[in-house]
Amino acid sequence: xxxxxxxxxxxxxxxINPESIExxxxxxxxxxxxxxxxxxxxxxxxxxxxxxxxxxxISTAVILILVIAAxxxxxxxxxxxxxxGVEFLNNIKISLPxxxxxxxxxxxxxxxxxxxxxxxxxxxxxxxxxxxFFHREK
Amino acid sequence: xxxxxxxxxxxQILAGNSNAFRYIVDRHKDKxxxxxxxxxxxxxxxxEIAQDSFLKAYRSLKSFKMRSSFATWLYRIVYNSAISSVxxxxxxxxxxxxxxxxxxxxxxxxSTEEEAEREYRNSLIxxxxxxxxxxxxxxxxxxxxxxxxxxxxxxxTGISKSNxxxxxxxxxxxxxxxxxxVEKKKLIYYE
Numbered sequence: 001x002x003x004x005x006x007x008x009x010x011x012x013x014x015x016i017n018p019e020s021i022e023x024x025x026x027x028x029x030x031x032x033x034x035x036x037x038x039x040x041x042x043x044x045x046x047x048x049x050x051x052x053x054x055x056x057x058i059s060t061a062v063i064l065i066l067v068i069a070a071x072x073x074x075x076x077x078x079x080x081x082x083x084x085g086v087e088f089l090n091n092i093k094i095s096l097p098x099x100x101x102x103x104x105x106x107x108x109x110x111x112x113x114x115x116x117x118x119x120x121x122x123x124x125x126x127x128x129x130x131x132x133f134f135h136r137e138k
Numbered sequence: 139x140x141x142x143x144x145x146x147x148x149x150q151i152l153a154g155n156s157n158a159f160r161y162i163v164d165r166h167k168d169k170x171x172x173x174x175x176x177x178x179x180x181x182x183x184x185x186e187i188a189q190d191s192f193l194k195a196y197r198s199l200k201s202f203k204m205r206s207s208f209a210t211w212l213y214r215i216v217y218n219s220a221i222s223s224v225x226x227x228x229x230x231x232x233x234x235x236x237x238x239x240x241x242x243x244x245x246x247x248x249s250t251e252e253e254a255e256r257e258y259r260n261s262l263i264x265x266x267x268x269x270x271x272x273x274x275x276x277x278x279x280x281x282x283x284x285x286x287x288x289x290x291x292x293x294x295t296g297i298s299k300s301n302x303x304x305x306x307x308x309x310x311x312x313x314x315x316x317x318x319x320v321e322k323k324k325l326i327y328y329e
Contacts, residue, residue, distance in 0.1 A: 024168050
């Protein structure tokens, strides 16, 4: 049975006119595109926000690694621990200065605190570098 | 401007050109609006459903796997939105008394008798459409108005092909019964 025959056999087709299609209301596309543009804008800003919020995370992580490394590396003397990087650091014979600030401020602060303070001072510098890196597309 | 195909514009949108969505909207707005209108039976609601469906499609464009055509995927969104919207707002059931019995009403508002007859048949079918449930309305709309195959309808509605055939058969019978009742009522009215 071909399509035309099946059309004739279907009595509902007598009442249905497939050409009686309603057009979408005037301004449908314009109204929708306003919402789409707002959507695209909010998507872009959330991506930017995600990128920007990475900066303090990365700089904090880097500082923490540096501070932890400052504590650990001078103490590694074991022969078994022969990472090339550690070996190189040990061979350059530079030790971190021990600054005694107790005489200056008459405070009993742990010596390690000075490394933390140095780390905090480096933080804005890292911040700046990362900021430049993440915003270079501007 | 020649339409370059849905995939071309989808790729543009995914690359960051949200303006390309305009071409897709222009291409599919009438069919989406009609499907929503036939399911919900209200112009304002149909526009709202169609707009929401396009917005949903835009938001989930990244998840569109291109396994089916974009049109099928979009109509599936429209179908689901319209069905759930109607189910939430459950329409009142029309009685036969709600149908205008006097055919002269149609003649008065139209210039020719032929146009009046067409208008009358349209009203009959729209009345019958309002008397069946939302799922049946969607099937009638997709099969008779959009002239889709049972396979395409199955892709959109998620109903199996064999089930669609059964449902279409029953809906057709139901609609013809409604139309028959209305026409009988019209004859009684003239007697």
